[in-house]
Amino acid sequence: MRKFPNLKNILLIIYNIVIFSCQQHSSMKRFKYNTGSSCPSYYGITTYEQIMYSDSDEMIMIDGVGSLRSPWGDGGVTFIKNSPSENPVPKILKLGYYSDTEDQFYEGEFQLPSQDIEKFLEEKSTNSGGKSQNMIEHKYDRIEIGVALGGMIVVWMKGEGEQRELGKYKAKIVKHHWQDIFDNGTREEEVKYNLEKVFTNKVKEEVLNKTLPIDLWEKYREKFSWNYRVNVPENAIVNSVYFNMINAEAETNNQTTNADKPSKRAVPYQAEIIWTLNGKRYESRIIFAEGENYYNTIYKGTIASSDNPYPADLTKEETFQNFKKMKPDHPAELIFNLTSNREIGVNLKQESINVNIRKITGKTFQQ
Structure with a gap:
């Protein structure tokens, strides 16, 4: 059973993005960059809130709300596609998600190193070719969010053949009623479906024996x-x-x-x-x-x-x-x-x- 974030939450995100995109922020530096989110292979994550805010509270959408793609550090589009328009430098990251293998909800609000992000976005490419042999004006043009087990959050700056970690954060376990977050099914049905249809044999054994590799991505x-x-x-x-x-x-x-x-x-x-x-x-x-x-x-x-x-x-x-x-x-x-x-x-x-x-x-x- 595939989980779908509550429609009213998605519509609220879209509404706020449209409102903010219509506003002018002429005094703030803006850069053209994409965003994305990912999770480790076999350890599914479903987000219902993933958004960044600038110093002036302008919203910057993170691509991929819903079931995150793998592998770790290299996600893609799954639910909502972000606009390619220029954005300000993010300062705050907010995340809310369900960890399939842990059967836990996590949430967190984190302060991002905005000065470091701005330096990355301003950095020019010194390579004359790169893997694709195409000239690239800026070395970094993407902010990537990674979500792993145990509330582990990692943020990277990404470019053509380049990726650098910006910081690591820790989300906290929160309690939610299933129907307040997801539009379909029940929590019990989701757990049963994952055990029977989704998890590999190895992951299934880890879930049942409570031996999930919580600290693996820290290693x-x-x-x-x-x-x-x-x-x-x-x-x-x-x-x-x-x-x-x-x-x-x-x-x-x-x-x-x-x-x-x-x-x-x-x-x-x-x-x-x-x-x-x-x-x-x-x-x-x-x-x-x-x-x-x-x-x-x-x-x-x-x-x-x-x-x-x-x-x-x-x-x-x-x-x-x-x-x-x-x-x-x-x-x-x-x-x-x-x-x-x-x-x-x-x-x-x-x-x-x-x-x-x-x-x-x-x-x-x-x-």
């Missing part, structure tokens, strides 16, 4: 000091390196270099390296987990033949475990070895320690 936020190095065949040139981290942050380096300086980063789950050799352009794709289903989910937009295309817990994957073995605050180096016959090898090195990461899925294509 994903752990950062380590590391840099990367790309070893390519003689005369080859590295054009760009892109990383997607398990905490949903992302970065792209288009500075035609095969290495960078150590910095605090989360553990990567995806890397893409563009390089050229003898006038031919290649793309090497690396997923830091075994399994074609996981690879296909990321690159083909399909769950393939698996009910569980994403790894259940990325902290149990070999890459995360190897990072945990490194000395704290001692820089490590993630080394990619790319060959002319399209083989891919990955090592994690720190001082005299050099570990070969075997459980990866890597492919190189000529573009």
